[in-house]
Amino acid sequence: MTDDGKTSAAAHPQGDDKDSASGPAPAHAPAPAFGEGLDARLVVARGPSFRLDVTLTAAPGDVVALLGPNGAGKTTALRALAGLVPLSDGGRLRLDGVELDRRPPESRPVGVVFQDYLLFPHLTALDNVAFGPRCHGASKTEARAQAAEWLERMGLTAHAGSKPRRLSGGQAQRVALARALATRPRLLLLDEPLAALDARTRLDIRAQLRRHLADFEAVAVLVTHDPLDAMVLADRLVVIEDGRIVQEGTPSDIARRPRTDYIAHLVGLNLYRGEAEGHTVRVPGGSALTTADDLTGPVFVAFPPSAVTLHRDRPTGSSARNLWHGEVTGMEAHGDQVRVSVAGELPLAVDLTTVAAAELGIHPGTEIWATVKASQTHAYPA
Incomplete structure (x- = not known):
């Protein structure tokens, strides 16, 4: 895998049925002391100008999502966990108390679900899943019995004899997950596991994956660009920018208190940093926001685009405590609404219904006034 979504040749299964990247530890590998979880500091130099330095800890049963812009280092972190870099x-890198950083990938108790699944094309779904147990020393009969149990768990018994080309995207994703779980890994790595699915299938498979991860007793680490995947699937989010962690916490904490522009955009909030004096926050450039929170010193202020009301003329008698003049610089469809970009006293993202946008008669270049009620803002220490 690479940060541009491609997969290293070292991780691709070949015709000899060996998948060293996602394969389990061989039968002679010492068994880990279960229960301690993941304790890692991932330091990787990638070229002369990029260095990843990320600390990850997780208890058994935790699902951690790595988020960040392209090139931030998410996939490099996943490759380091898998032993590919x-x-x-x-x-x-310690897993359940065992040092793994000097072990080759094939001897680590790690399972990987790749973005493009990497199922062996010449094997049936059953034999794809049985591959891991066979590497662990199980007989062909035993491995197939275990594989059959996993396919039943995934609702794929009827497709056990199908080869990958006969499977839908959702079915292939579940076979790949079953193959990774059949080795009973102590660390499960998922690289954009839903990216290859269409929107309708993605919704169903996301719900199924959530159930399977809830039952997984070890550590799972998920890399995704999709904030909804992260919010639904993970217990904790770790946001990486330029090879460093910029914020981590529960999905609700991060959604409520973003600390960078990338995170604010990810969770759909307007975000500003400034100096607070009571209920007034002054931001660079001289603009001020009135907030419901009473704070002093460096703060962030956030509010959703839906909290902004636009007016063609300066409003009179409005109860909103915040009023700014600006100009529409862009408009685009955003779900069933229109996302309007505004430049001026304060840069803003505004969500309008299509009816409201039409009634306002706005377009790029239109001068507008924007209002936000103080009660719809949220200020917190920077």
């Missing part, structure tokens, strides 16, 4: 000095 070596750690630099200062890095460490």
Whole structure:
């Protein structure tokens, strides 16, 4: 895998049925002391100008999502966990109390679900799933019995004899997940596991994946660009920018208190940093916001685009405590609404219904006034 979504040749299964990237530890590998979870500092130098330095800890049963813009280092972190790239000095990787950083990928108790699934094209769904147990030393009969149980769990018994080309995207995703789980890994890595699915299938498979992850007793790490996937599937979000963690916490914490523009855009909020004096926050450029929160010192202020009301003329008698003049610079469809970009005293993203946008008669270049009630803002320490 690479940060541009491609997969390293070292991770691709070949015709000899060996998948070293997602394969389980061989039968002779020492069994880990279950229960301690993940303790890692992932330090990786990638070229002369990029260095990843990310600390990840997770207890058994935790699902951690890595989020960040393209090139932030998410997939590099996943590759380091899988053993596909070596750690630099200062890095460490412990899983259930066992040092893994010097172990080759095939000897790690790690399962991987790749973005494009990488199922063996010449094997049936049953034999794809049985591959892992066979590598663990199970007989062909035992491995197939275990594989059949996993396919039943995934609702795929009727497709056990089908080869990958006969499977839908959702079915292939579930076979790939079953193949990873059949090895009973202590660390499950998921690289954009829903990216290849259409919108309708994605909705169904996301719900199924959530159920399977809820039953998974070890650590799962998910890389995704989709905030909804992260919010639905993960217990904790770790946001990476330029190879560093910029924020981590529960989905609700991060959605409520974003700390960078990337995160604010991800969760759909307007975000500003400024200096608070009571209920007034002054931001660079001289604009001020009135908030419901009483704070002093450096703060962030956030509010959703839906909290903004636009007017063609300066409103009179409005109860809104915040009023700014600006100009429409862009409009685009955003779900069933129109996302309007406004530049001026304060840059804003505004969500309008299509009816409201039509009634206002706005277009790029239109001068407008924007209002936001103080009660719809949220201020918190920076």
